[in-house]
Amino acid sequence: ARKHFKAKDTDIILSTMPKSVTTWLKALTFSIANRSVFPIDQTPLLTSSPHMLVPFLELNVYWGQEIPDLETIPFPNPRIFSTNMHFKLLPDSIRESDCRIIYICRNPLDQFVSHFLFSVENKFGKDADLAAINEAFEMYCQGISSFGPFWDHILGYWNAHLENPGKVLFLKYEDLKEDITFQIKKIAEFMGFPFSLEEEEQGLIDQISGLCSFESLRNLAVNRTGDINGILKNASFYRKGQVGDWTHYLTPAMAECMKKLMDSKFEGSGLMFRT
Numbered sequence: 001a002r003k004h005f006k007a008k009d010t011d012i013i014l015s016t017m018p019k020s021v022t023t024w025l026k027a028l029t030f031s032i033a034n035r036s037v038f039p040i041d042q043t044p045l046l047t048s049s050p051h052m053l054v055p056f057l058e059l060n061v062y063w064g065q066e067i068p069d070l071e072t073i074p075f076p077n078p079r080i081f082s083t084n085m086h087f088k089l090l091p092d093s094i095r096e097s098d099c100r101i102i103y104i105c106r107n108p109l110d111q112f113v114s115h116f117l118f119s120v121e122n123k124f125g126k127d128a129d130l131a132a133i134n135e136a137f138e139m140y141c142q143g144i145s146s147f148g149p150f151w152d153h154i155l156g157y158w159n160a161h162l163e164n165p166g167k168v169l170f171l172k173y174e175d176l177k178e179d180i181t182f183q184i185k186k187i188a189e190f191m192g193f194p195f196s197l198e199e200e201e202q203g204l205i206d207q208i209s210g211l212c213s214f215e216s217l218r219n220l221a222v223n224r225t226g227d228i229n230g231i232l233k234n235a236s237f238y239r240k241g242q243v244g245d246w247t248h249y250l251t252p253a254m255a256e257c258m259k260k261l262m263d264s265k266f267e268g269s270g271l272m273f274r275t
């Protein structure tokens with residue numbers, strides 16, 4: 001992807017650490033950008049996983065697919081892609097073109113738990129022994145996890161956002177959970193598709209937030225069954241969808257350890273996470 005991908009000025013790139021609600025951001029941005037093409041009751045989101053509508057740039061890594069010739073795919077406009085790459089590792093054309101990047105992250109405690117449970121379940125099945133959580137947490141705190149240290153990933157996009165807020169939008173899961181209407185408007189404006197007063201009065205924002213809510217997406221037949229290339233179950237993208245689920249898996253001592261780590265890594269950056 002780094003070698004071949006050529007961003008267009010109109011592209012939107014969604015960037016995340018794994019298990020930082022990429023799925024939700026894909027559903028929201030697809031709905032925002034295509035709301036005049038597909039009425040809500042006819043949106044492809046009703047019959048396709050958000051991951052099929054907004055492909056990962058690292059397709060070949062995740063799902064064993066050849067990198068498609070993007071010029072031949074009839075994308076709606078704008079093209080929306082997602083990636084888990086660090087900011088400094090993005091293909092040059094993403095940084096150099098006028099395309100826009102939307103980054104979303106979440107409290108690292110919840111991200112760790114979500115990713116750990118996902119990996120365990122995929123490896124060992126639902127009844128996995130969770131004894132390994134302490135070891136995995138220790139490694140996570142040392143920066144050993146998929147896509148490397150979470151602080152580097154988050155700070156890379158945070159600093160890019162501070163340098164050029166028109167290029168990089170920085171979102172947090174906890175803020176979307178708190179006020180999704182406000183965040184949908186913010187995302188739409190950043191993407192260049194602001195809602196008109198008329199659309200707002202028609203309740204379009206509420207319709208999009210309803211369609212993309214955890215419960216609504218999770219209950220769709222397409223997301224309850226099926227898989228992506230026989231590798232990942234569609235249902236695996238919808239677990240609990242809550243802020244603070246880490247309290248059910250991590251001890252207060254582990255949380256304290258993470259708090260200290262975040263204080264030291266994010267010191268002076270202005271970044272804070274709610275738990």
Ligand SMILES: Nc1ncnc2c1ncn2[C@@H]1O[C@H](COP(=O)(O)OS(=O)(=O)O)[C@@H](OP(=O)(O)O)[C@H]1O
Pocket residue numbers: 016017018019020021022023024110113114115212213214215217237238239240241242245
């Ligand atoms: N619509 C919606 N609303 C709220 N939360 C949602 C939604 N869709 C997915 N989720 C939760 O996001 C977590 C999965 O993260 P990702 O989508 O980034 O997974 S992946 O990296 O693409 O595999 C995972 O979080 P946890 O429940 O904490 O494990 C999902 O449940």
